[in-house]
Amino acid sequence: MSRECTLDVNGSLTTLQVAPSARLIDVLRDNLGLTGTKEGCGNGECGSCTVLLEGRPVNACLLIALEVEGRAITTIEGLLGPGGKLSPVQQAFVEAGGIQCGFCTPGMIMSATALLEANPAPTDAEIRDALVGNLCRCTGYTQIIESVRAAAVRLGTGDRPEAPR
Amino acid sequence: MTPFDYHRPETLAEAFRIAGEIPGARYVAGGTDVLVRIRSGRERPNALISLGRIDTLARLELGSVTRIGARATIGQVLDHPELTSAYPLLAQAARPFGSTQVRNLATVGGNLCNASPAADMAPVLLALDARVEIEGPQGTREVPLDAFFKGPGQTDLAPREVLTTIVLEPPGPDARSCFLRKSRVGMDIALTSVAAHLQLADDRLTRVRIAAGAVAPCPLRLRAVEDLLEGRTVEPGLLDEAARLAASEIAPITDIRASANYRRRLTRTLVRRAVAAACEESR
Numbered sequence: 001m002s003r004e005c006t007l008d009v010n011g012s013l014t015t016l017q018v019a020p021s022a023r024l025i026d027v028l029r030d031n032l033g034l035t036g037t038k039e040g041c042g043n044g045e046c047g048s049c050t051v052l053l054e055g056r057p058v059n060a061c062l063l064i065a066l067e068v069e070g071r072a073i074t075t076i077e078g079l080l081g082p083g084g085k086l087s088p089v090q091q092a093f094v095e096a097g098g099i100q101c102g103f104c105t106p107g108m109i110m111s112a113t114a115l116l117e118a119n120p121a122p123t124d125a126e127i128r129d130a131l132v133g134n135l136c137r138c139t140g141y142t143q144i145i146e147s148v149r150a151a152a153v154r155l156g157t158g159d160r161p162e163a164p165r
Numbered sequence: 166m167t168p169f170d171y172h173r174p175e176t177l178a179e180a181f182r183i184a185g186e187i188p189g190a191r192y193v194a195g196g197t198d199v200l201v202r203i204r205s206g207r208e209r210p211n212a213l214i215s216l217g218r219i220d221t222l223a224r225l226e227l228g229s230v231t232r233i234g235a236r237a238t239i240g241q242v243l244d245h246p247e248l249t250s251a252y253p254l255l256a257q258a259a260r261p262f263g264s265t266q267v268r269n270l271a272t273v274g275g276n277l278c279n280a281s282p283a284a285d286m287a288p289v290l291l292a293l294d295a296r297v298e299i300e301g302p303q304g305t306r307e308v309p310l311d312a313f314f315k316g317p318g319q320t321d322l323a324p325r326e327v328l329t330t331i332v333l334e335p336p337g338p339d340a341r342s343c344f345l346r347k348s349r350v351g352m353d354i355a356l357t358s359v360a361a362h363l364q365l366a367d368d369r370l371t372r373v374r375i376a377a378g379a380v381a382p383c384p385l386r387l388r389a390v391e392d393l394l395e396g397r398t399v400e401p402g403l404l405d406e407a408a409r410l411a412a413s414e415i416a417p418i419t420d421i422r423a424s425a426n427y428r429r430r431l432t433r434t435l436v437r438r439a440v441a442a443a444c445e446e447s448r
């Protein structure tokens with residue numbers, strides 16, 4: 001039992017056969033080879049599977065692939081610029097040390113990217129709030145918050161002084 | 166996950182037809198409850214019928230009455246300035262709801278139809294005297310939200326029926342409100358929650374509505390508390406009495422999150438604080 005489905009991922013359309021119960025995360029990783037998106041809990045709690053659906057962060061483990069047929073999906077791979085250049089948010093995570101094992105990183109970056117799109121100069125409280133659905137077992141979050149703050153500066157929009165540590 | 170078939174009807178009529186043809190099929194809106202249950206094996210439907218392509222279910226209209234389509238997401242409610250300024254309770258319940266990702270998927274209708282005693286939109290919509298419109302193969306009917314919940318996971322919906330719209334009256338000229346919710350950490354469901362909505366004019370409380378979540382098999386209105394407060398002037402003695410009465414109207418259970426006794430004490434405190442905060446709120 002499989003169904004034809006045309007997905008709009010990172011700006012390109014792909015038509016493929018999917019099982020009706022296949023989740024978006026399954027199709028991204030297993031059919032499209034986009035393994036940047038990670039599956040942690042599979043229950044909507046950890047955020048490692050975060051992708052953007054029409055610009056808004058959602059859990060790819062809670063979406064049936066057929067449900068999002070034809071709607072614009074962005075994954076971590078879709079943030080890269082020409083020649084594989086890291087996006088400003090990606091670059092900020094590298095430089096500010098917001099990455100340790102890296103498992104939570106793609107989800108964190110997708111959530112942070114959506115936040116900065118909607119709110120170019122967030123306060124630390126707003127950053128924490130936007131990342132409530134993204135768990136990290138390594139960093140203790142401090143450097144992740146710093147990465148998002150640095151990304152806001154990088155995007156040329158964050159004009160606040162560094163918060164005291 | 167046990168495999169299931171997936172249907173994407175574009176009209177309610179088509180949804181009813183599919184539901185009639187496949188016994189064991191289940192509706193799905195945002196999927197944030199259903200998919201978690203399927204994955205854990207607690208539910209094994211042979212097919213899901215998505216409400217995602219039935220656009221009439223996603224309308225949000227403010228007018229002589231307010232109509233919230235059942236498929237509006239929690240995020241859409243939060244991002245609707247006219248709606249949240251007319252009904253601050255909706256924003257207070259939507260803001261701490263899950264995470265950004267969950268709010269972008271979870272629907273208001275799904276929250277009610279799932280009928281968890283802890284569902285966050287339930288107490289605020291009860292306090293706002295919401296009615297729900299239900300459509301099925303036999304036609305359309307409207308029930309007060311108060312009569313919609315029948316038990317944990319149980320509602321007034323007949324097998325093929327769909328909740329289409331949540332209907333709210335205008336908030337009232339002297340409306341005051343407050344929603345308080347206690348959970349252990351972010352992203353956790355409520356241990357107990359209390360919503361208060363009332364009119365305050367000349368120091369007198371009228372049209373008092375108090376509802377509580379996670380303290381009984383269903384989200385419920387605390388009618389004895391409402392009756393006590395109706396027509397009265399707020400003073401500390403009255404709030405004490407309201408708090409005591411609230412504790413006697415609920416039937417909390419002990420579970421992994423909290424003991425029944427703790428929930429009872431919490432309800433007392435939250436009722437007192439919610440009514441006091443509603444009265445102090447300036448509009």
Ligand SMILES: Cc1cc2nc3c(=O)[nH]c(=O)nc-3n(C[C@H](O)[C@H](O)[C@H](O)COP(=O)(O)OP(=O)(O)OC[C@H]3O[C@@H](n4cnc5c(N)ncnc54)[C@H](O)[C@@H]3O)c2cc1C
Binds near residue numbers: 236261262270284
């Ligand atoms: C990580 C996480 C955090 C969460 N946090 C919260 C929280 O803070 N507060 C809270 O209250 N909940 C929370 N939830 C639970 C859930 O997100 C909500 O209950 C949500 O509103 C359910 O809506 P849905 O559209 O996803 O429902 P679905 O899963 O699609 O459906 C739920 C049930 O309702 C039925 N249904 C849905 N829509 C209709 C309709 N229009 N007509 C008839 N039947 C219908 C379905 O058949 C199913 O039985 C959380 C869930 C997760 C995974």
Ligand code: FES
Binds near residue numbers: 044046
């Ligand atoms: S894998 Fe989707 S939220 Fe954890």
Ligand code: FES
Binds near residue numbers: 100103104
């Ligand atoms: S860096 Fe390891 S989980 Fe976040």
